Amino acid sequence: MRTLRRRTTVALSVTALLLSLPATQSAFARGSDHAGEDTTRAVYRVPNTDTASRTAVNRTGALVLSVTGKTAFVEATPAQAERLRARGLSPRRLPTTSDAPTRAEALPADFPPEDSDYHTYSETISEIEEAAAQHSEIVDSTSAGRSAQGRDIPVVKISDNAGTDENEPEVLFTCNQHAREHLTTEMCLHILRRYTDNHGSDPEITNAVDNREIWIIPMVNPDGATYDVSGDGYRGWRRNRESEPVDLNRNWGYKWGCCGGSSGDPSQPTYRGPAPFSAPETASIKDFVESRELGGQQRITAHIDFHSFSELVLWPYGYTTAETAPGMTREQYRRFAELGNAMAGSNGYTPMQSSDLYVTDGSVNDWMWAEHGILSFTFEMYPSSGGIDGFYPPDEVIQRETARNDEAVAMLLNEAGA
Known part of the structure; x- marks a missing residue:
């Protein structure tokens, strides 16, 4: 049960990523790099990367989280993922949970x-x-x-x-x-x-x-x-x-x-x-x-x-x-x-x-x-x-x-x- 609870907790957080959002926005709000653009961030698996392509990934506004061999795990919005495809990369979105609840910053700080x-x-x-x-x-x-x-x-x-x-x-x-x-x-x-x-x-x-x-x-x-x-x-x-x-x-x-x-x-x-x-x-x-x-x-x-x-x-x-x-x-x-x-x-x-x-x-x-x-x-x-x-x-x-x-x-x- 412990492992299952942890995985659920982390899965809920994936759709709650705040990295592209101003501090005052809700954890589950959608921000905007450009008017009308969906900036919900998700994780993508990107094969066949090297130093130059990973640097290019970050320059799109996406973020390389980790690298195994030539495969990078990348945090990106849908538009950023499309920009990666336009560069000849092949990002594949990893499954996430989409029904994460809203959370209040006023709650006390503590780990699960x-x-x-x-x-x-x-x-x-x-x-x-x-x-x-x-x-x-x-x-x-x-x-x-x-x-x-x-x-x-x-x-x-x-x-x-x-x-x-x-x-x-x-x-x-x-x-x-x-x-x-x-x-x-x-x-x-x-x-x-x-x-x-x-x-x-x-x-x-x-x-x-x-x-x-x-x-x-x-x-x-x-x-x-x-x-x-x-x-x-x-x-x-x-x-x-x-x-x-x-x-x-x-x-x-x-x-x-x-x-x-x-x-x-x-x-x-x-x-x-x-x-x-x-x-x-x-x-x-x-x-x-x-x-x-x-x-x-x-x-x-x-x-x-x-x-x-x-x-x-x-x-x-x-x-x-x-x-x-x-x-x-x-x-x-x-x-x-x-x-x-x-x-x-x-x-x-x-x-x-x-x-x-x-x-x-x-x-x-x-x-x-x-x-x-x-x-x-x-x-x-x-x-x-x-x-x-x-x-x-x-x-x-x-x-x-x-x-x-x-x-x-x-x-x-x-x-x-x-």
Whole structure:
């Protein structure tokens, strides 16, 4: 019964996708890119794609959700699907439930009972407070800033002298830029628990905590994450919750809007915002990262931004398919590729340059590397493929899929000191 209930919940959400709708519209309303056009979004299976065709898919306003081999799962309106056909692709719509009920945003934020092991925003804050109370000597917490709706964006520091700013290499882990990617918050909380509960008993973890400053931001997009679970089931929400919601991972300042890897249309899922760092969430993380630059030297040396899904390890650049570009030498690219391949070898993910999946601009990895020289990766977590249901794996997989990245996290912490 549990599996059946989950599938029904997710199926109902497919027709409720809000990615192309302004924040004030009902979850099940029909928006409009053009007058009279049906903009109800559904999931399509698109075979025989490559980097160029997947980039072209996103430029139509559709959104690639995942890729298995050459087959892409794409979220699109009927008109966008027709545009894909006009480009010689063959999208096939996957079945969805069409009688989903209207949901009220005023309902309290919580996961469906069958997925109750996932953490809401308030539960995430409680988890951080508990870790700080139990491990006060190695845990400190603060806020990077406020979200569009006024929520604190929590930041956790783990180090042997957490209250002291020591001259040690720093590593940053960020999660949940995209609202519906809740497994990533669990990933950040797993790192928090692992590097606090095992300090003093596990030699590798103790060495990392004693010789690094580890920063964790479990929920970059607290408004969007809260909205996605405010109702019955899931909303399929991606962006933040400004009046014109922004795709946070297209709002970073480096090569913002340069290369067809984002949209300038507020109705589209990859809307980059009116200007770089226009979203309070990205502006807050930017300010935090820049606060770690002391004496002209950036102390954060390595970073993973966790997303879901597709089981990938990605590295810069996303804005260009070139391996070497301004700010990326052949030797630097080789370092990214070698570490990316090693981390993928530990967790079974597929390693690639970000643009090999499709071109993006205004992404966090490109900004971290180009502006600050931070060795910045994206991990796309479990599952390896799927449609909208891929964003909502059952809570039974949380422990397995977060622990799956333990070795990769340890590799990055080690590399941070190189």
